[in-house]
Amino acid sequence: MTRITMTVDGVRYDDDVEPRTLLVQHLRDRLGKVGTVVGCDTSNCGACTVLLSGKSVKSCSVLAVQADGADVTTIEGLAGTDGELHPVQAAFHESHGLQCGFCTPGMIMSAVDLLTENADPSDAEIREGLEGNLCRCTGYQNIVKAVRSAAESMRASVPSTPESAATTEGVTT
C-alpha cells in the first residue's frame, strides 16, 4: 500500500492505495466520484477524462499514485456550490450536445481544458481539440455546437483586460 494525498473537486483525501490502482478506480470506487465513467478501458475513448493539475488526462491510463499531491477536477466539481452549471455543462444541455450521454463527462472535461487554452476556437479547432474523445452515437455536430456556444458565453462573461481592450481599439480605429 502507498499513502497518497489528493485534492478532488476541492476536497482533500488521504488514502492508502495499492500501487496498481488506476486513478479512475480510485475516483469511482474509493471516493465515490462515479460521474467519471469508464468507457473503452483501452485509453482510446476519453470518457474518463478529468483535469489533473488543470490539464486533461484519461484517468484510466494514470495510476492513482501518479496523482499523489495533485489537484483533480472531475465532472462533479464543475458546477458552482449553488448548483449552477458550468458554462460548458449548460451549453451541452442547451445545444443537446449528447445522445446517449455516456461520453458526455469526458467530452465536457476535454472542452473545459480546450477552452482554457483557446477561448475562441474554430469548428476545426474544436474537432481537433476533442480528438481524444469518442462519441459512439456519432453526435459530434451538436457537441461542436455546444462547445462553440460555451466559448461564446464564457467570453461574454469575462471582462476584457486592458491589453485586449487596447488591441480591439487599435483594430477598430
Next chain:
Amino acid sequence: MIPAAFDYTRAATVEDAVTALAGAGDDGKALAGGQSLLPMLRLRLAAPAMLVDLGGLTELRGVRDDGDALVIGAMTTHDDVMRHPLVHEHAPLIAQAAETVGDRQIRHLGTFGGSLAHADPAGDLPGVALAMDAVMSVAGPGGMREVPASEFFVDYFTTALGPGDVLVSVRVPKLTGWTTHYEKFHQLAQSWSVVGVAAAVRRSNGSIAEARVALTNMGVTPVRARGVEEALRGAPATADAVAAAAGRALEGASPLTDGTASAEYRTQLAPVLTRRAVMAAGGL
C-alpha cells in the same frame, strides 16, 4: 482491466532510479508518463515486478539551449515539447511530430523520453530523433554514457537501455539553415503512424545541398533512408529530382504486416510519403 500487482517506488533522484531499476533487473520498469506503459500493464502485455516512477524528477523536465544543440529533458511532456519556443526555433521537426502524438490528453502526460525508450515501431519520435542525429544521455549503474540515435533503437520495442538504465535527456543538434517536415499517414481514429517520414533539407542555389530522411514503421526500428539522402545530395530542387530520389525509400526498409496495414501496403506508401515529405521540407 487492472494491471497485475507490482511493487512501486518513487525515485527522488536519478541515482535512486538507477539503483532501484538495477536492483530489479529484468523485472524492473521505469514509469515516465505512462501513456504507453499503462495500456500495456492493463492488457497484461507487460507485468513488471517493480515499477520505478520518474514522475518526481523535475530536473528531467524542460528544454535548454546548449550552444549548437538543444537538450530536451526525457520527462518533458509532448505538450511542453510542441509548445516550447526553443524547439520551434531550432528543431521544428520535433514540434511538428510531437503534435501528432496521441491526443490532447495523452500529450499532457506522455513524455519525449518515454516515447523514445518505448521504441514502438509506429511511434513518431524515434524516426525524428534518428533524422536529427539526436544523442541520448543515459544514466546507468556504470555512470553516464551517450548513445547516438543510430545505435539506440536496436529491435522491436527494444533499445540500447539495459536494466538499471534511465534515459535522462536527449541532445538534438540545431539544424541551422535547414527546413523540415514530418509527413504522417494514419487512420483517423488512431494516431499511430501506418508510415511516417521525417525529412530535413538544406537548399543552396536552386539545388539540394543535403537532406536527411528517416522512416517510421518501415521496419522493427526507425530506418534512415540513406539511399534517398544520397540521391538528393547536390540534386536540383525540382519535383522530378525529388520523386526520383524518393524511389529509393525502400532501401534498408523491411516493413511488417500488422493489424493496421500489410507490408505490401507500406511498401507502396513509403516512397509516396517520402516524396511528399521532402517536397514539403524543401518548400517545393
